[in-house]
């Protein structure tokens with residue numbers, strides 16, 4: 001199906017979450033305003049010019065709710081408040097308004113699968129077996145040997161069950177023991193969560209990214225999970241096949257209930273953290289497209305970085321999309337090693353060009369626009385519970401290295417926190433050279449590339465919503481495709497390898513103009529019959545007098561009736 005990928009099936013007008021670029025801020029590490037070493041809402045407010053300069057359309061904020069911070073906000077004690085570390089509800093309202101004034105949307109990170117063990121709901125639930133909130137969480141009697149009720153595992157190491165001596169039962173937690181999981185078979189829980197969503201929708205937020213959405217419902221019989229014979233040995237949690245703790249069919253009714261609520265408020269977006277294989281991923285759009293508009297697609301972050309593998313996954317994904325579903329892509333997050341660490345700085349640029357020109361909404365992780373790399377964290381400074389609970393695997397599983405403060409300039413603390421403050425995690429050793437100020441002044445920097453790409457995308461409807469068509473490049477290491485809208489055709493050519501090429505791309509058109517190159521040094525007319533491509537280079541070209549193949553003709557959407 002290489003040359004025959006489907007085109008966008010949704011008719012215009014396209015929604016903001018289809019056209020725009022989403023930018024994830026990890027609030028602890030963006031900008032500290034009060035000198036406690038932790039980023040905060042007032043800090044983000046100070047950096048709106050920066051966000052605007054990135055030409056992004058939506059900010060996704062990792063959790064800002066009150067939390068004991070055992071998992072840095074993914075352990076919530078109050079879903080309708082702001083943790084004092086980050087500021088107040090008034091700060092939040094100010095930030096939301098200021099973003100909206102600049103045409104930027106705001107998406108919150110919603111964590112419905114588990115609360116903090118300090119949440120009043122759990123405090124009640126654990127107070128007695130007969131408490132009305134007992135069945136808001138998942139309590140089970142000990143197994144026959146007095147141990148955990150079954151073999152389920154925590155992502156953060158060890159069993160997914162902890163014993164509560166007060167009431168003589170175990171409760172479920174697939175993350176830290178301080179993150180007890182809610183029972184979505186109890187309708188009161190769903191209602192309580194919908195109430196919390198309403199609170200933020202009424203305040204005007206534009207949507208939610210829903211944490212671990214694929215885990216929300218567990219097997220009602222609590223059956224043991226089978227051993228996975230294909231386990232790659234990487235993450236201990238992968239030892240079992242998670243057929244009873246993840247992706248249960250009943251989860252879709254819960255997702256629909258969230259979505260129905262958002263739809264009451266007009267054009268809001270429901271994003272799912274769907275860290276699952278392709279065939280399951282596409283189910284989170286919903287049988288009637290009534291679940292997530294954007295079930296997050298992690299495949300580019302996990303694939304082997306070779307042109308044939310990436311092309312194949314792109315086509316597999318497009319082909320698997322239900323009719324009318326809108327694709328999306330991401331390269332980084334607070335749970336993944338830094339993009340530049342995974343791919344190296346040259347291919348990080350190629351990947352950025354790919355992300356911002358593929359068909360589908362891109363999501364970007366703060367700091368990747370500077371080419372930040374994982375920052376080594378000395379053992380005594382490790383904060384991430386996934387690393388603290390599994391110290392022997394900390395190098396592999398620790399997530400602190402990708403969560404370090406954003407360096408704004410070369411001053412003390414990189415301008416992230418006032419001089420004299422102690423940032424909660426160390427800045428990268430290279431922050432004096434690699435920071436926003438330095439890269440803004442360098443016309444060839446990664447930051448300049450990111451800005452050039454987002455601006456080009458914003459100015460070019462074909463790159464946002466145009467049809468995708470594969471292009472045969474004739475070179476194994478080169479992935480090429482076009483984006484088309486109305487009478488315009490744009491050609492993207494990406495060299496995943498370290499050698500240069502001269503390509504014959506006359507099937508697309510006779511000539512073209514380079515609009516942007518990953519090195520930010522090439523522009524002007526080029527012949528498509530012998531297109532020079534440097535090692536690790538990516539190009540965006542405007543095709544002059546395009547040739548339309550039968551396939552591209554068929555898929556070409558037109559904005560005019």
Ligand code: GLC
Pocket residue numbers: 071074075111175211212273334335
């Ligand atoms: C999600 C979050 C991750 C967190 C986990 C538990 O995967 O992205 O950071 O630790 O859920 O909430």
Ligand code: MG
Pocket residue numbers: 031032033034035036037038039040085
């Ligand atoms: Mg602060």
